Amino acid sequence: MKTDSRIYVAGHNGLVGSAIVRCLESLGYKNIVKRSRRELDLTRQAEAEAFFKDEKPEYVFLAAAKVGGIWANAGYPGDFIYSNLAIQTNVIHAARQNKVRRLIFLGSSCVYPRECPQPMKEEYLLTGRLEPTNEPYAVAKIAGLIQCESYNRQYGTRFLSVMPTNLYGRNDNYDLETSHVLPALLRKFHLAKLAATGGWPAIEQDEAQYGPIPADFKESMLAIAHADGDPMGSNRLIPNPIIHNPCVSLWGTGSPRRELLHVDDMANACVFLMNLPDEAYNSLVESAMRPIINIGCGEDIAIRDLAALVAEIVGYRGVVLWDKSKPDGTPRKLLDVSRIKGLGWVPRISLREGIEMTYADYKRSSAAERT
8 A cells, every 4th residue: 555545444433443444544545535424334335336336445444343242142133234334335345346456354253163173263264063162253254255255265365364353452342242352351351440439420421421330230339329309310329338448240150261462463464464465465355265364462361360460460459250150262262373463463562551551542632531
């Protein structure tokens, strides 16, 4: 890509899309095309095709998607499969129609089988059953990467699918009903820490900014005023007299292992791949192993150990309970990242450093909302 190339980042307000925009801008790219969901509904084919016809982007990062954790996937499977199928089908098709030079489609490590050999190589795709808790999302992502592969074969396009590991960082989703594991841990420990120190105004502000606090979690750290004469009604937060020893309940056993990558590293990898010389890029697109490549750090951590690390960074010193009645999800998801490392890319941000950066962003954003 040249610094004046026309580059479209689909989903530029999301976790990955915003990181890609930051990366591009830091490298001097000046012609970045962005559209909010209000301006452009990518689930509508006519809107997507009109946009590509008018804007004529040369390069596309397809980061727009409906994403969420176990609870969200289990609660809204129809939304997940429809939204993701519609968005990626329309964007990939319109990109082909308008002769986009290169497109990078953001997939997910959940496309690999639930009982996949570890670490997961690209060739393990479609070799076993998927994890039931996120199957609709995974099936949609598989359809997207097969669409890219099919268009490459039939139309000669140069569309590449990347399979990132679990991502976190700036602009993450902290809604406790739809977020992924790390932002959920970070927010839960932060709220419990506030409750232990009587930070009720800060808790109210956090709820207004990042979404409702589920009733079961709220009950463990807050007392709700129910007095008939209370002018604020049942929504007023008051100190809980037994909060001296706060408690945070987490899903599952804590035994599953997860690989985590800071989103700034992910964005850097995507731009790195988009800028590969023709010979190297085409070798990926034309690979007999499908035009997909894993992006991760090559190391994982048990959820229980991750929780302990996040609690340490946040400064939470209370009790942690594990609710074994809740699902664990996939036992392990560790990517084989030898292909991208063989091309010369390696991540730069350690897990501790990344969590510390993310928590600082979380607190800074919350403080900005109060001013």
